Amino acid sequence: MAGLRYMQGVATLRLNAGACTGCGVCREVCPHGVFGHETGKAVILDLDACMECGACALNCREGALSVAQGVGCARAIIHGWLTGEPPSCDCGGEGESNCC
Amino acid sequence: MKTSLALKDRIGAALVRLGIGRGRYRVAPGLYGVGLPGPDSPVLVTANYKLTFDSLRIELAGVDAWILVLDTLGVNVWCAAGKKTFGTAELVSRIRAVGLDRVVGHRKVVVPQLGAPGVAAHEVKTLSGFRVVFGPVRASDLKAFLSAGMKAGSGMRLVRSTPWERLVVGLVEFSNERRTMVVLAGALFLLAWAGLDGFSLARAWRGLWTGFSAFALGFAAGNLLTPPALALLPGRSFSGKGAQAGALAGLAVLALGQSALATAGMWLGAVVAGSWYAMNFTGSSTFTSPSGVEKEMRRAIPLQAAGLLLSVIFWRLGIGGS
Numbered sequence: 001m002a003g004l005r006y007m008q009g010v011a012t013l014r015l016n017a018g019a020c021t022g023c024g025v026c027r028e029v030c031p032h033g034v035f036g037h038e039t040g041k042a043v044i045l046d047l048d049a050c051m052e053c054g055a056c057a058l059n060c061r062e063g064a065l066s067v068a069q070g071v072g073c074a075r076a077i078i079h080g081w082l083t084g085e086p087p088s089c090d091c092g093g094e095g096e097s098n099c100c
Numbered sequence: 101m102k103t104s105l106a107l108k109d110r111i112g113a114a115l116v117r118l119g120i121g122r123g124r125y126r127v128a129p130g131l132y133g134v135g136l137p138g139p140d141s142p143v144l145v146t147a148n149y150k151l152t153f154d155s156l157r158i159e160l161a162g163v164d165a166w167i168l169v170l171d172t173l174g175v176n177v178w179c180a181a182g183k184k185t186f187g188t189a190e191l192v193s194r195i196r197a198v199g200l201d202r203v204v205g206h207r208k209v210v211v212p213q214l215g216a217p218g219v220a221a222h223e224v225k226t227l228s229g230f231r232v233v234f235g236p237v238r239a240s241d242l243k244a245f246l247s248a249g250m251k252a253g254s255g256m257r258l259v260r261s262t263p264w265e266r267l268v269v270g271l272v273e274f275s276n277e278r279r280t281m282v283v284l285a286g287a288l289f290l291l292a293w294a295g296l297d298g299f300s301l302a303r304a305w306r307g308l309w310t311g312f313s314a315f316a317l318g319f320a321a322g323n324l325l326t327p328p329a330l331a332l333l334p335g336r337s338f339s340g341k342g343a344q345a346g347a348l349a350g351l352a353v354l355a356l357g358q359s360a361l362a363t364a365g366m367w368l369g370a371v372v373a374g375s376w377y378a379m380n381f382t383g384s385s386t387f388t389s390p391s392g393v394e395k396e397m398r399r400a401i402p403l404q405a406a407g408l409l410l411s412v413i414f415w416r417l418g419i420g421g422s
Contacts, residue, residue, distance in 0.1 A: 003331075003387075004261075004330055004331055004387050005387075006336055006389060006392045007336050007389070007392030007395055007396060008336070010391040010392045011389055011391060011392075028213075028234055031213065031214060031237060031257065031386075032258065032259065033257070049387070050389060052389040052390055052391060053216075054217045055181075055213075055216035055217040056216075058216065058217060058218075058220045059216055059219075059220055059222070069182075069217065070390035071390060072383070072385070072387075072388030072389045072392060073388075073390075073393065074338075074379045074380050074382045074383060074393050075380055075383050076383060077393055077394055078397075087390060088183075
């Protein structure tokens, strides 16, 4: 939780504690230590550290986690605004751009 | 497969960091071996971006392991996972394509933790019979992870970036922004050349070098100064941090010996460019959320646009003529 911090009160991560079985996968895959463990269930300890990468929600077999997954990249968001498509950085791959 | 880099690999890495040939810097997808791997050796999954592949193999000196390279179109694990090219479907089909169940006796694959946004471990298990073990974030922790019986020690699961690493990833903007720089130079030249008092080539050249100097200071502030100094610059938003770096670096325009009005315009231009490029560095950082980036952009872009307009007006009126 130490280190660089970003904008507060914006992350879209939500935990449905009723559906959680406490398997611990979310804690394992989260690169920012967002989750903790309490009475055999996951808890969100540090919501503002969430970068909405989506690893936890994708790996939650109970579907107890939801998040608007995406890339925290200004260029991708501008691309989305201009084209009306979902934000994508179009980097690497067959695209021209080189950003990430 | 060797666990050391040849000179060719190092030169290739330097060029790719500068954006040269980056999209084509790939290795062929498939199964590779380091050391003398056998049926009990671990299987390490990675992407087919050559920088990624190289940073994995150099950490495996003295280890016998299989490396399963997925086709991520030459993109690193984390970015590719976000796009799902490093994903469940590709992993499952690559496991089948190389006949992994005949190569190893166990049913485990080690996927880098940063692949988790694309790889659903429980689905891979259902579809392929292989259990996904999420390995450490950094390849440099792999040996410790493997010798601890595939257990991640403290810190191995957290992403962090050093000032030096952030400086290096900012360098690619020099190549990304080439077109912008050419267009900008042309615009500065034309704006300074034309005036209500007629055309002046002397003023056009002055406009070009003064305007471009201001841009270069802001560009450096946003891409070279802000990334390593993220922790030192106050505030949360990258655009705000970049504006401060631009304000500082922009003071160098005082040395260009222009009129007060032109100097003010150039300084403001450096602030705007610093803010803009720092904001674009969000995509290269390791901790920004899309919700956060969108929030800061909605605040910053109107200010950047207003600042740009003012700076161009001040600069143009300040470099002479009308």
